[in-house]
Amino acid sequence: MTRTTRLGRCGVLVLTGVIGAWLGMATAQAEDANKADIEALKKSLAKYEDYTAAIRDLYLSTVGCVHYSGEKISGAMDYPEGAMGIHFVNVPSVGQELDPMRPNVLIYEPTEKGLHLVGVEWLVPLTPDTKEPPKLFGQVFQGPMEGHYPLIPKEFVHYDLHAWLFRDNPNGMFSPTNPNVKCSEAEFPMLEKPTKMMPGPM
Numbered sequence: 001m002t003r004t005t006r007l008g009r010c011g012v013l014v015l016t017g018v019i020g021a022w023l024g025m026a027t028a029q030a031e032d033a034n035k036a037d038i039e040a041l042k043k044s045l046a047k048y049e050d051y052t053a054a055i056r057d058l059y060l061s062t063v064g065c066v067h068y069s070g071e072k073i074s075g076a077m078d079y080p081e082g083a084m085g086i087h088f089v090n091v092p093s094v095g096q097e098l099d100p101m102r103p104n105v106l107i108y109e110p111t112e113k114g115l116h117l118v119g120v121e122w123l124v125p126l127t128p129d130t131k132e133p134p135k136l137f138g139q140v141f142q143g144p145m146e147g148h149y150p151l152i153p154k155e156f157v158h159y160d161l162h163a164w165l166f167r168d169n170p171n172g173m174f175s176p177t178n179p180n181v182k183c184s185e186a187e188f189p190m191l192e193k194p195t196k197m198m199p200g201p202m
């Protein structure tokens with residue numbers, strides 16, 4: 001072995017180490033950036049803890065408190081046991097450009113003391129131009145899937161992303177259902193079957 005090849009190998013090892021450290025730093029920085037964005041989002045949405053403020057901004061209640069048993073059905077979304085709560089949908093914003101600071105849906109949990117804001121959701125309709133699933137905060141949206149019947153027509157094929165900004169979720173902030181959210185105090189509980197997946201980029 002010549003001296004140069006030895007040096008060459010050494011150089012490769014050093015370079016790999018440097019790139020590895022750099023990638024690690026880049027990931028950590030992206031995570032920090034996402035954390036900061038999420039904190040800003042929580043602040044800007046705190047006013048909606050008062051659901052009447054949400055209604056004035058055209059986030060309108062879809063009434064039923066949606067929850068899932070955790071049942072697995074092939075060809076359907078994998079929804080762990082838990083609730084999605086009551087969706088207040090801002091219909092005019094759906095299909096507009098995705099805005100991380102303006103989710104399309106606010107999610108409330110009905111309790112004895114009234115409605116509590118627990119999370120948010122972004123909805124992106126599947127269109128013929130869709131090349132890949134949307135992403136926010138480093139999270140890839142779930143879908144494509146049918147509309148969540150019976151509160152949304154099945155024809156509304158879409159991607160979605162939930163974020164449990166105001167209620168801890170043992171399955172993670174971006175898991176679609178939250179076992180810590182309950183529909184037991186709901187006037188209109190709605191046990192739904194997991195939503196059917198649809199063909200499209202995923």
Ligand SMILES: [Cu+2]
Pocket residue numbers: 084087121162
């Ligand atoms: Cu939902």
